[in-house]
Amino acid sequence: MKVTPLGLLCEPGGFYVDPSRPVERAVVSHGHADHARPGHGAVLATPETLAIMRARFGEDRAGDEQQAMAYGESVTCNGVRITLAPAGHVLGSAQVVLEWQGSRIVVSGDYKRRRDPTCAPFLPVECDVFVTEATFALPVFRHPPDSHEIRRLLDSVALFPERAHVVGAYALGKTQRIIALLREAGWDRPVYLHGAVEKLCTLYESLGVRLGELLPVPKGLKRGHPPILAGEIVLAPPSAEATPWARRLADPVTCAASGWMTVRQRAKLRGVELPLIISDHADWDELLETIEEVRAPEVWVTHGRDDALVHALGLRGVRGRALHLVGRGDEEDEGAPEAPPTEEEADAARRGAPS
Numbered sequence: 001m002k003v004t005p006l007g008l009l010c011e012p013g014g015f016y017v018d019p020s021r022p023v024e025r026a027v028v029s030h031g032h033a034d035h036a037r038p039g040h041g042a043v044l045a046t047p048e049t050l051a052i053m054r055a056r057f058g059e060d061r062a063g064d065e066q067q068a069m070a071y072g073e074s075v076t077c078n079g080v081r082i083t084l085a086p087a088g089h090v091l092g093s094a095q096v097v098l099e100w101q102g103s104r105i106v107v108s109g110d111y112k113r114r115r116d117p118t119c120a121p122f123l124p125v126e127c128d129v130f131v132t133e134a135t136f137a138l139p140v141f142r143h144p145p146d147s148h149e150i151r152r153l154l155d156s157v158a159l160f161p162e163r164a165h166v167v168g169a170y171a172l173g174k175t176q177r178i179i180a181l182l183r184e185a186g187w188d189r190p191v192y193l194h195g196a197v198e199k200l201c202t203l204y205e206s207l208g209v210r211l212g213e214l215l216p217v218p219k220g221l222k223r224g225h226p227p228i229l230a231g232e233i234v235l236a237p238p239s240a241e242a243t244p245w246a247r248r249l250a251d252p253v254t255c256a257a258s259g260w261m262t263v264r265q266r267a268k269l270r271g272v273e274l275p276l277i278i279s280d281h282a283d284w285d286e287l288l289e290t291i292e293e294v295r296a297p298e299v300w301v302t303h304g305r306d307d308a309l310v311h312a313l314g315l316r317g318v319r320g321r322a323l324h325l326v327g328r329g330d331e332e333d334e335g336a337p338e339a340p341p342t343e344e345e346a347d348a349a350r351r352g353a354p355s
Ligand SMILES: [Zn+2]
Pocket: 030, 032, 089, 110, 331
């Protein structure tokens, strides 16, 4: 396995994992834009990830040759055995398990350990080298239970029936997870969608994830039309609340669902009234717990707070190596790709974080 400007290259196998630019042969862990790129020759991924790529890039840009492989299935490519294991991150997300000459490396992509009603749970695979992200690799990042955050949202809706609640969430994965969590919490009213998140919700439903009644936010209202959707919940991409689109809504309460909401400064900067800490990435405890479970003597860190994680691993006798992969970002914060928290933000979070 080699680190190249295009990303991780499996040299003997002749393919890249999540390459940042079009290549001849790619294995793609999941559909987020910093992992799945259009224009590859051959693409190996789960059927769900391929469907997401087709929906995002168009039929002809999702790979000339698309090879769908279900979790647990294997294929051998130039002597390298490739298996996909669930990563628990978004629908179809996979860890890429590579075996060659008796050693096993697991490229985990992005992952989380919490239950997510919209995708299969992460499966730990023991290995010699574990490749991990480190988006939230600081001890201040301990995500609270999702049910707690969803309850805060529903409490706010009950408290402000005259206002619309706009939840800014990433279009792939987070949006559908929040809707599913709302359903589990008993919210059976229609959930309203911004146009930019509709397509992926429809795709999730076609792939068997049930989201209940979804309605588009009404468009084309006449000038002077009274504000709409008081008492309702609207899902929209992050920052949509700052656009003219939001003006039609009844005095919207701006909510954002992201692991970054632990950093109160970020919430404040973005004008978020109700920050919800709901993340599709592992928090500090989940990272360490996972690395222990896979029992890898060596861990490679793709991006994020690699310094903190490599240090913590060293104390546990695990060899850590920072890869500094380029182009790998954080889909939870679209405005700021590749933006690990600054020291100041970490400090502020430490002071403000619930114990
Ligand atoms: Zn991702």
